[in-house]
Amino acid sequence: MSITPPTERIWWKEPIAKVELVWIIVAFCWGLVMFFMMIYWHGAGEQNLSNEAYRISAEDFIAKTTEMVDQYTVREEAGFPVVHPPPGSDVYLIARLWQFWPILEFEKDQTYRLHLSSTDWQHGFSLQPVNINLQIHPGYDMVITITPDQAGEYGVICNEFCGIGHHTMLSKIYVVE
Ligand code: CUA
DSSP, rough: OOOOOOOOSGGGEEEEEEOHHHHHHHHHHHHHHHHHHHHHHHHHHOOOSOEEEEEHHHHHHHHHHHHHHHEEEEETTTTTTEEOOTTSSEEEEEEEETTEEEEEETTOOOOOOEEEEESSOOOEEEEEEEEEEEEEEEEEEEHHHOOOSSEEEEEEEOSSSSSSTTTGOEEEEEEEE
């Protein structure tokens, strides 16, 4: 509460100043431009991927991931299984406090259906240096169809703040010839 009340008690009925009105119109139009750009970027850009999303429980997602890991683990790195699933298959990646599990290895120019889900709360999936950014939600199985076209080691970073260990939530994806 102010110590002295405003001189005009009905202060909200003042006419809008011209500068403010111009600013509102500019901001509104820019908002509309960005709205339609989202649709445009989906088709023309390389970072807004088409995805499918399904409901799934954490238990079911863990079960599917574990089944894939049991079948296709080729080696271990720092306690993490490195999984090389067959081309064309469904591949699962769990995001959880504070790790991605397992480490994935793809073959160049092969297509995979990559499933992403969280088993606790919301995380981010940022693939570097290609700069693909996705949200990972608990309870949802997000599927993107990917065809890596360059061999190498890619960084996976959680880019959604998820608590005290957020900055340690890093992983990698290998793409081999
Ligand atoms: Cu997970 Cu930040």
